[in-house]
Amino acid sequence: MKNLIKKVGMLTGLFVVAFAYSLIANPATVKQPRDSIIIDFDNNTKILIYVKDKSDLENLRSFDLNAMLRDVSLSIDSSKNVTYLKLEDDGGDKYLKDTTVVFDSDPDEDDFERSRSSDDHENKARIKLGNYRLEVDVDDIEDLEETFEDIEDDGLKVTSSTEEKRLRKTTHEFNVEIGVNNYLEDGDFPDGNANYSVKPWGSWYVGFSSIHKTAIGNGPFFLEWGGTLHWYNFKLDNEDIQIVKTENGTEYLEPPVGTTGIKSKLTASYLSAVLVPMLDFSRGTRKVKKYESGSISISKYKKQGVRIGVGGYAGYRLGSHTKYRFKQDGDKDRDKTSGNFNLNNFRYGVRGQIGYKGMDFFINYDLNELFNDDKGPAKLNAISFGFIL
Incomplete structure (x- = not known):
C-alpha cells in the first residue's frame, strides 16, 4: 500500500x-x-x-x-x-x-x-x-x-471488475522471441545416434520482431504482420562431430585421432516477413482493480483473455557459420568457418501463436528443407518454439 x-x-x-x-x-x-x-x-x-x-x-x-x-x-x-x-x-x-x-x-x-x-x-x-x-x-x-x-x-474502498478498452485500428510493438531449435526428419526428431542430432537445451532460437496489429471489424479478429530478424543455433548432441562443407555436400564427420570435441554447432541468420491472423476472444477486455477514498480513485489495469492464431512466414538467409571447439594433444583450440554450408537461401513455413494475459507462446515449422536437395546429411525441416517477450 x-x-x-x-x-x-x-x-x-x-x-x-x-x-x-x-x-x-x-x-x-x-x-x-x-x-x-x-x-x-x-x-x-x-x-x-x-x-x-x-x-x-x-x-x-x-x-x-x-x-x-x-x-x-x-x-x-x-x-x-x-x-x-x-x-x-x-x-x-x-x-x-x-x-x-x-x-x-x-x-x-x-x-x-x-x-x-x-x-x-x-x-x-x-x-x-x-x-x-x-x-x-x-x-x-x-x-x-x-x-x-x-x-x-x-x-480504501477496493473493487475489482472488467471493462472494455477502446482499441486503435492498428498498433505497433517491438517483440523479443526466445526459444529452442531442432529439426524433424520424416516427421520425427532424428535418432540420438545420428551425427546431426542436436541438444534440445543449448540450441537457442533468438528473434527481434517489429510487429503491427490491425483490427478487422469490431469482433475478435485481427492480423499480426511485420518483420523478424532471427538466428537458428543447432548445437550438436555429439560434440566430437565437426560440420564440414565438401564436394559431396555438408557432412558431419568424426574427429581425427587425438582430437576431442568440446562444442560443435551450426548458426544461420534470416530476415523474415510474418503474417498471422489472430483471434482475441476478449479483445479490449481489461481487469480493473480500483482503490477509492473520497473524491480520489486510483485504477490499476491488467490484460485479460486468450489469443490464438495460425499464419505463415517467409525469409531470406543473411549469413551462416560453424563453430567447432576442440582439444588436440592436450591443447584447446577452436575453428570458426563462415559459408553457406548448402543451406537453403529461402525459408518459409507455418507459425502458430497462443497467449493468455501478458504471456505469448510461438512455434515455427519450416515447410522447406534446411539444406539444398541432396546436399545435407538428411532431409531435415527446422522447427523452433518458445516465448514472445
Missing part, C-alpha cells in the same frame, strides 16, 4: 501541471480579479499571473507552462536558499509552444486527460501512468495532499 501511495504522489505532481494549464486554456472557469489570476494549491504554494485584460489571458495559451515550471525547478535545485525567483525572456519567444496542446484526443492513450461531467458541470482530471490511472475532482485540489495523508488512516 505504501508503494501505491508513492506512485499516487508522483501522479499528483503531474496533475498539478495539467490543472494549471487547463485553467489558462479555459479562463472562463477561473474566478479572479480583472488584472490577475491566482492559482492557490495550498497555504505555501501559489501561481500568480498578471494580465491587463482577457485578450492577454488568451495569449498565454501560446506559451509552454510546463517548460517554465521545469526552469523554476532547475533554478531551485541549483540554489541552496531560494526565497524569490524570476523568469525573464527579453526576446519573448523562449517559452512559445511549437504545437497546440489538445486534451481528450485519446483518453485511453494520452498521459493527461481532462474531462467535464455533463450532469453536474464539475471539472475532473485523469492522469494515466503505466497501468495506473488517477482521477480526482478539480474542486478538491486544495484537499488533495490532506486526502493522501489520511488514506492509510481512513482506509
Whole structure:
C-alpha cells in the first residue's frame, strides 16, 4: 500500500501541471480579479499571473507552462536558499509552444486527460501512468495532499471488475522471441545416434520482431504482420562431430585421432516477413482493480483473455557459420568457418501463436528443407518454439 501511495504522489505532481494549464486554456472557469489570476494549491504554494485584460489571458495559451515550471525547478535545485525567483525572456519567444496542446484526443492513450461531467458541470482530471490511472475532482485540489495523508488512516474502498478498452485500428510493438531449435526428419526428431542430432537445451532460437496489429471489424479478429530478424543455433548432441562443407555436400564427420570435441554447432541468420491472423476472444477486455477514498480513485489495469492464431512466414538467409571447439594433444583450440554450408537461401513455413494475459507462446515449422536437395546429411525441416517477450 505504501508503494501505491508513492506512485499516487508522483501522479499528483503531474496533475498539478495539467490543472494549471487547463485553467489558462479555459479562463472562463477561473474566478479572479480583472488584472490577475491566482492559482492557490495550498497555504505555501501559489501561481500568480498578471494580465491587463482577457485578450492577454488568451495569449498565454501560446506559451509552454510546463517548460517554465521545469526552469523554476532547475533554478531551485541549483540554489541552496531560494526565497524569490524570476523568469525573464527579453526576446519573448523562449517559452512559445511549437504545437497546440489538445486534451481528450485519446483518453485511453494520452498521459493527461481532462474531462467535464455533463450532469453536474464539475471539472475532473485523469492522469494515466503505466497501468495506473488517477482521477480526482478539480474542486478538491486544495484537499488533495490532506486526502493522501489520511488514506492509510481512513482506509480504501477496493473493487475489482472488467471493462472494455477502446482499441486503435492498428498498433505497433517491438517483440523479443526466445526459444529452442531442432529439426524433424520424416516427421520425427532424428535418432540420438545420428551425427546431426542436436541438444534440445543449448540450441537457442533468438528473434527481434517489429510487429503491427490491425483490427478487422469490431469482433475478435485481427492480423499480426511485420518483420523478424532471427538466428537458428543447432548445437550438436555429439560434440566430437565437426560440420564440414565438401564436394559431396555438408557432412558431419568424426574427429581425427587425438582430437576431442568440446562444442560443435551450426548458426544461420534470416530476415523474415510474418503474417498471422489472430483471434482475441476478449479483445479490449481489461481487469480493473480500483482503490477509492473520497473524491480520489486510483485504477490499476491488467490484460485479460486468450489469443490464438495460425499464419505463415517467409525469409531470406543473411549469413551462416560453424563453430567447432576442440582439444588436440592436450591443447584447446577452436575453428570458426563462415559459408553457406548448402543451406537453403529461402525459408518459409507455418507459425502458430497462443497467449493468455501478458504471456505469448510461438512455434515455427519450416515447410522447406534446411539444406539444398541432396546436399545435407538428411532431409531435415527446422522447427523452433518458445516465448514472445
